[in-house]
Amino acid sequence: MDMSADGSRPNKAVELIIQLSIDRVSQLFSKFIKVGAKISLEKAYVTDLSEASARINAEDVQSEVIGSIVDVAGDAPFKFLFYAEAPTCLILTDLILQRKVGTSTDFDIYVRSAMQEIGNILASGVCSVFAADFNIRIKPTPPKVAHDFLGTIFQEFVMETAAESDQVLIVESRFHVVRYNLRCNMFILPSPGTEGVINNFFLDQI
Amino acid sequence: MSIENRILVGVGDIKIDKDPVVLSTFLGSCVAVCLYSPSRKAGGMIHYLLPRAREIQEGKIPRKEKYADTGIPELLRRLKNVFNIEKDDFVAKMFGGANVLKMARRRVGEENIEAARAILRGLKIAVVGASTGGERGYKIDFDLATGKVFCQIFNEEVKEY
Amino acid sequence: MAHRILIVDDAPIIRLMLKDILTANGYAVVGEGGDGNEGVEKFKELSPDLVTMDITMPEKDGIRAMEEILALDQKARIIVITAIDQRESLMEAIRVGAADYIIKPFETDRVLSAVRRAFGEE
Numbered sequence: 326m327d328m329s330a331d332g333s334r335p336n337k338a339v340e341l342i343i344q345l346s347i348d349r350v351s352q353l354f355s356k357f358i359k360v361g362a363k364i365s366l367e368k369a370y371v372t373d374l375s376e377a378s379a380r381i382n383a384e385d386v387q388s389e390v391i392g393s394i395v396d397v398a399g400d401a402p403f404k405f406l407f408y409a410e411a412p413t414c415l416i417l418t419d420l421i422l423q424r425k426v427g428t429s430t431d432f433d434i435y436v437r438s439a440m441q442e443i444g445n446i447l448a449s450g451v452c453s454v455f456a457a458d459f460n461i462r463i464k465p466t467p468p469k470v471a472h473d474f475l476g477t478i479f480q481e482f483v484m485e486t487a488a489e490s491d492q493v494l495i496v497e498s499r500f501h502v503v504r505y506n507l508r509c510n511m512f513i514l515p516s517p518g519t520e521g522v523i524n525n526f527f528l529d530q531i
Numbered sequence: 532m533s534i535e536n537r538i539l540v541g542v543g544d545i546k547i548d549k550d551p552v553v554l555s556t557f558l559g560s561c562v563a564v565c566l567y568s569p570s571r572k573a574g575g576m577i578h579y580l581l582p583r584a585r586e587i588q589e590g591k592i593p594r595k596e597k598y599a600d601t602g603i604p605e606l607l608r609r610l611k612n613v614f615n616i617e618k619d620d621f622v623a624k625m626f627g628g629a630n631v632l633k634m635a636r637r638r639v640g641e642e643n644i645e646a647a648r649a650i651l652r653g654l655k656i657a658v659v660g661a662s663t664g665g666e667r668g669y670k671i672d673f674d675l676a677t678g679k680v681f682c683q684i685f686n687e688e689v690k691e692y
Numbered sequence: 693m694a695h696r697i698l699i700v701d702d703a704p705i706i707r708l709m710l711k712d713i714l715t716a717n718g719y720a721v722v723g724e725g726g727d728g729n730e731g732v733e734k735f736k737e738l739s740p741d742l743v744t745m746d747i748t749m750p751e752k753d754g755i756r757a758m759e760e761i762l763a764l765d766q767k768a769r770i771i772v773i774t775a776i777d778q779r780e781s782l783m784e785a786i787r788v789g790a791a792d793y794i795i796k797p798f799e800t801d802r803v804l805s806a807v808r809r810a811f812g813e814e
Contacts, residue, residue: 374541374542374543375541375542375543375544375596376541377541378541378542379539379540379541379544380539380541382539382540382541382555382556382557383539389685389686394632469632469633469634471631471632471633471668473559473631473667473668473685474557474668474670474685475557476556476557476668476670477557477558477559477629477631477667477668477669477670477685478559478631478668479557480542480557480558480559480560480561481559481560481631481632483542484542484559484560484561484580487542487543487580487597488543488580488581488593488597491594
């Protein structure tokens with residue numbers, strides 16, 4: 326795991342839970358789309374959300390993406406975002422429905438709900454790591470899906486957390502579906518205080 | 532309008548600069564207020580999250596840029612300090628405040644729009660252009676050479692304000 | 693006559709996947725619900741032989757919907773199909789009265805096996 330240029334890294338307990346979560350999410354994603362997927366890059370870093378969102382605003386893929394935002398509530402709340410470029414979402418839908426790739430051509434309710442459900446399954450996967458391995462009680466709420474500019478979706482994703490805190494831990498992962506050369510992205514944004522909760526639970530277990 | 536001169540504004544931030552810079556951002560329920568001095572070809576953008584500042588933790592002062600009521604005056608203050616421009620020389624344009632996630636009970640976009648209008652009215656700064664509301668995101672490029680804002684609502688054509 | 697099944701899930705793609713599995717194996721999907729409230733209403737309207745029920749849904753979650761359905765008909769067969777892979781959730785669903793608890797992403801065989809068992813066919 327790359328602890329990037331911002332310099333601040335999460336503590337050991339949080340690092341561990343992040344790694345386990347990403348392993349779990351990778352398995353679930355591959356199982357759902359029925360094709361192997363590789364996590365090719367991941368970063369967990371403490372950053373200023375203004376800078377993080379400005380960096381996202383600079384990304385090339387600003388034409389259109391579909392993103393699924395999940396609010397996870399409980400002892401250690403966090404926000405979860407999964408998104409992919411619009412053409413990738415069409416292919417993911419075909420893979421999930423086990424149809425010939427290229428069948429989906431319109432951004433209909435099935436494409437949107439494919440992204441919705443990927444967000445639901447992956448966020449739930451992170452919750453299961455918290456619950457099973459660390460005995461931390463959390464549950465996902467129904468995902469919110471948007472088909473829009475990446476910068477807009479990212480702004481909606483971070484705004485509640487940004488309103489409460491200037492510096493936050495953010496976990497960024499990229500999925501690469503090798504066979505179809507698809508790229509998808511995932512962010513986990515713990516609420517202020519969640520890191521402390523994780524650390525305390527971890528210390529209680531030792 | 533050159534990409535090399537583009538400066539990206541993130542959530543809860545203020546950027547000020549002058550010709551030939553372009554200030555850019557993406558908006559959902561957040562609102563961007565752009566202030567421009569035509570005589571000095573200088574201006575600034577605030578991208579704020581909420582209408583009113585609130586205490587986030589005991590004794591902790593939130594960053595002014597995150598809120599309309601503290602941030603818009605802060606934008607004005609920085610422009611005056613850096614470029615020595617008086618308030619009367621500015622015009623304003625505002626964008627965003629959309630309900631992108633289509634949540635029926637969520638009014639934060641509308642409240643952000645109302646806050647901007649009220650604060651600018653109080654400061655007696657004229658709003659000469661605006662595109663707000665709806666259910667789709669905004670991409671805006673504020674060209675400090677001309678004061679024009681190029682605004683694209685998702686899936687629509689770019690419009691000039 | 694084919695067993696009549698009601699599918700309740702807020703994701704249209706999941707409803708489509710389950711419908712394809714069930715109809716291909718001789719079951720009749722008689723209705724769909726997109727949230728817990730719709731699920732309860734459709735149950736009252738259609739009196740299905742079995743319900744598949746998601747948990748995480750808007751308006752009313754699947755556990756609450758299941759409680760209401762079982763209050764209407766304590767013999768209702770309900771199979772929970774959810775992304776929540778947590779023991780506490782499974783225990784709650786079984787305690788409320790679910791016949792089975794399937795975790796997404798689901799395999800075709802797992803769904804069919806659960807449905808057959810619920811009908812006493814396995």
